[in-house]
Amino acid sequence: MATTVRVPTATWVGIEIATVDGKKVAYPLLDPIPLSKSAQHEVLWYCTDPTTDLTIEFPGGSPFLKRGPFSVMGEDTVSSGHVRPDALVCTECPTKPRPHQQGHYKYTIRDTKTKQVLADPEVIIRN
Numbered sequence: 309m310a311t312t313v314r315v316p317t318a319t320w321v322g323i324e325i326a327t328v329d330g331k332k333v334a335y336p337l338l339d340p341i342p343l344s345k346s347a348q349h350e351v352l353w354y355c356t357d358p359t360t361d362l363t364i365e366f367p368g369g370s371p372f373l374k375r376g377p378f379s380v381m382g383e384d385t386v387s388s389g390h391v392r393p394d395a396l397v398c399t400e401c402p403t404k405p406r407p408h409q410q411g412h413y414k415y416t417i418r419d420t421k422t423k424q425v426l427a428d429p430e431v432i433i434r435n
């Protein structure tokens with residue numbers, strides 16, 4: 309009998325770095341990032357500017373098996389690990405308006421060198 313092996317689905321999210329009014333900012337190319345818990349999704353973050361090192365943190369708790377903080381350095385890609393089995397799921401998007409919190413996980417993207425917060429995006433966990 310053949311065994312079914314579930315391959316985790318990775319969502320690649322590039323982070324672009326720009327300078328606006330003399331201040332460095334980061335733009336994740338997907339925000340929010342929608343992920344499925346049952347399909348064991350994970351995020352692969354990378355930075356399009358290899359001269360900027362980034363730190364990704366989930367100040368309110370990580371929805372992933374890896375808690376973070378995640379270090380995005382040079383041309384490397386960092387994996388979040390799968391969505392945790394006990395992660396909360398949003399059942400209200402997009403039918404109900406915000407603000408609702410459940411299943412929404414805010415994270416910060418920081419310049420590792422200066423500690424400055426460059427972006428404040430989010431992940432949405434679905435079933």
Ligand SMILES: [Zn+2]
Nearest residue numbers: 398400401408
């Ligand atoms: Zn929602």
